[in-house]
Amino acid sequence: MNKTYPKEVFFNGEWLPSQAAAVSVFDRGFMLGDGIYEVIPVYGRQPFTMEAHLGRLREGLHAVGIHYTANGLLDRVKEAVERAECADGLVYIQVTRGVAPRTHYFPEGVEPTVLLYAYPFNFEGFEKKLVDVVLSPDLRWHRCDIKSISLMANVLANNAARQAGVVENVFEREGWITEGSHTSVFLVHNGTIYTHPKGQHILPGITRDIVISIARETGIPVREEAFAVADLPRVEEAFLTGTTMQVTAIGGIWINGRKSVVSTDRGPVTRRIQEAFIKQTNSL
Numbered sequence: 001m002n003k004t005y006p007k008e009v010f011f012n013g014e015w016l017p018s019q020a021a022a023v024s025v026f027d028r029g030f031m032l033g034d035g036i037y038e039v040i041p042v043y044g045r046q047p048f049t050m051e052a053h054l055g056r057l058r059e060g061l062h063a064v065g066i067h068y069t070a071n072g073l074l075d076r077v078k079e080a081v082e083r084a085e086c087a088d089g090l091v092y093i094q095v096t097r098g099v100a101p102r103t104h105y106f107p108e109g110v111e112p113t114v115l116l117y118a119y120p121f122n123f124e125g126f127e128k129k130l131v132d133v134v135l136s137p138d139l140r141w142h143r144c145d146i147k148s149i150s151l152m153a154n155v156l157a158n159n160a161a162r163q164a165g166v167v168e169n170v171f172e173r174e175g176w177i178t179e180g181s182h183t184s185v186f187l188v189h190n191g192t193i194y195t196h197p198k199g200q201h202i203l204p205g206i207t208r209d210i211v212i213s214i215a216r217e218t219g220i221p222v223r224e225e226a227f228a229v230a231d232l233p234r235v236e237e238a239f240l241t242g243t244t245m246q247v248t249a250i251g252g253i254w255i256n257g258r259k260s261v262v263s264t265d266r267g268p269v270t271r272r273i274q275e276a277f278i279k280q281t282n283s284l
């Protein structure tokens, strides 16, 4: 993928050309991965579910004791969208604990480092895709509900998935499906949608919440219950959700080097969810 840097970034209180923004080598984000991040989608110049993303950012910061209110960020997100001059895009926000001599414990009197920028992203056509995923052991920590910038386990897993020629992982913890490396996972069995309950083993996905509301409004039964790996062969449909993949159908799941076919076309439940999702993002 041909990725480019944004022209400008909002860094510690000011907009700067991105080449001019530099972080200290002693920043705890750089040294320890000590920070929280968010990714907000922008459809037709309108940030989507911005309040929910900023709410999750605040909860993450609170959970790890980084004192930053994030109150001003709402306006910064809107500014970022204006400045990036893209109709569809993503806004990335990162707040680290700040710059201090390296210690494992929290340093005192440190200002958080704040970075925010928008960049173009093409969401089009997700509803036409049918992607393969690979079942991978969930080697992450036990606070996956915190959107930490420390993403080593996710990075290793997703890189292995890419090398195997698929786009995403489906993580398994002790025989249960949790989520993807950067998406939530939904499985359909006997017409009912299953997704892992919120808690310390998944990120509370914003797209996940939207999909659950859509299912409830549409009358599709949905259960926030973990799905067993052993039951995967009985899945009728499966899909991934997230800010970068919206609602993308899964065609097959690679398990121990063998492909278990879920579906050769997008199933009726996936289609109904996708249609309602597109309606929401088109009506912003």
Ligand code: PDD
Residues within 6 Å of the ligand: 039, 179, 180, 181, 182, 183, 184, 203, 204, 205, 206, 207, 208, 241, 242, 243, 244
């Ligand atoms: N990832 N699960 C994990 C582990 C994630 O990293 C993400 C998002 C999701 C989906 O959450 P949401 O619907 O709120 O985007 C689930 C972002 C996009 C990322 O890391 O780039």
